[in-house]
Amino acid sequence: MGKPTGFIEFLRELPSEVAPIDRIRNWDEFHLPMPEERLRTQGARCMDCGIPFCHTGTLISGMASGCPINNLIPEWNDLVYRGLWQEALDRLHKTNNFPEFTGRVCPAPCEGSCVLGINNPPVTIKNIEYSIAEKGWDEGWITAHPPTKRTGKKVAIVGSGPAGLCAAAQLNMAGHSVTVFERADRPGGLLMYGIPNMKLDKEQVVMRRLKILEEEGIKFLCNTEVGKDFPAENLMREFDAVVLCTGATRPRDLPIEGRNLKGIHFAMDFLTANTKAILDQQQGPDFISATGKDVVIIGGGDTGTDCVGTSIRHGCNSLMQLEIMPQPPLERAANNPWPEWPKVYKLDYGQEEAAAKFGGDPRVYLTTATKFEGDENGQVQAVHTVQIEWQKNEKGQFTPQPIPGTEKVIPAQLVLLAMGFLGPEQPLLDALGLERDARSNVKADYGQYTTSIPGVFAAGDCRRGQSLVVWAFNEGREAARECDRYLMGSTDLP
Structure with a gap:
């Protein structure tokens, strides 16, 4: 992928940043955009390595190696190198609902397993991902796409953090009517209130995506804590399925x-x-x-x-x-x-x-x-x-x-x-009568996400424990797939 000899010809280059002594005066994001020609040069460094470990998404020694959502990294690196930005965005959206988030806050395990990184600085995958997403917003390519028909099924998502938003986006795309419960005054969970503004701008980045999700038909109920403001027993009474994405918010x-x-x-x-x-x-x-x-x-x-x-x-x-x-x-x-x-x-x-x-x-x-x-x-x-x-x-x-x-x-x-954090808060899980694992997380097998109650699924940190945003994306998408299968008998979700 990229230019066959690009990894030999070009050095790794990151975008400029506002100087630390200057950026501490405000709450603005401090990464500066990189000119397109230099971005294409960085895309050219992606090798035709044969086995792209960057998108394997596996656990080695308990830590992520490669992209947990299996981003098609060599493909969009090549497309950026060739100047085919809209095609690169299409490839990126195949595996990642919100690349503008991961392009800012993900620690980039993909770069840690880049083959070029064995003996040279790895490809600047994270910055290329960020740049593709921002190009999409700037050019107006990212717009609302409501489903053409509805299934008549209603799904409740509890928690509007990374896992909840991915699950909601996927299930809505499948045609289900999705309601997201959020106890805070604004949706977004960790993305809204857990990550500071200088890393992830709320008005310009998070809220613009939330607006798209609302235009696609997702309903957000804020200031609504399930088990307190909304009875937990009403979830299964009013909805055909439930996906718990409450996070691991109990601090050590x-x-x-x-x-x-x-x-x-x-x-x-x-x-x-x-x-x-x-x-x-x-x-x-x-x-x-x-x-x-x-x-x-x-x-x-x-x-x-x-x-x-x-x-x-x-x-x-x-x-x-x-x-x-x-x-x-x-x-x-x-x-x-x-x-x-x-x-x-x-x-x-x-x-x-x-x-x-x-x-x-x-x-x-x-x-x-x-x-x-x-x-x-x-x-x-x-x-x-x-x-x-x-x-x-x-x-x-x-x-x-x-x-x-x-x-x-x-x-x-x-x-x-x-x-760090010890696991999910327990009152809602107690109210629902859900089975827990030895670490107090909701018990639900990875890849299945089914809890001890039929029709109730769990994804993200409340299931796996404190982890990366990109793992929450992985689990939110996969739990949506299994929830769709439960509702419809089969699924076309990835």
């Missing part, structure tokens, strides 16, 4: 001394209230400010990075991010070979901004919090930490052990807990 806590002090918050509460304040153009009662404060973020990953970028934009006084794991190597380790996801050290956007603002990467590795210290008013004022080392216990399991003499006290008036 840190029950150490001082946890009840004021100023200690879960990361998602901080991020959600911030995005809502931007959209509403005013700060609500739940808004959490980092302005003028010493901020400590406990945990890494995308959520921790988003807390870094948001705190800096608030104008925090200082910032530190505690990571219990060791710093990754600069290059792939021997036990992390291609095509596994490369577990290597990198500065994400938030750490880049912290380095520009404060002079260095804010992450401190192999460190954990042991105690929160407060003042006389019950407000957190410091975090006690200690360095750790990973040692095997009597069962052969690696556990963190404190290193005596490495204790420190870090000033903090705001602490954000970004240590």
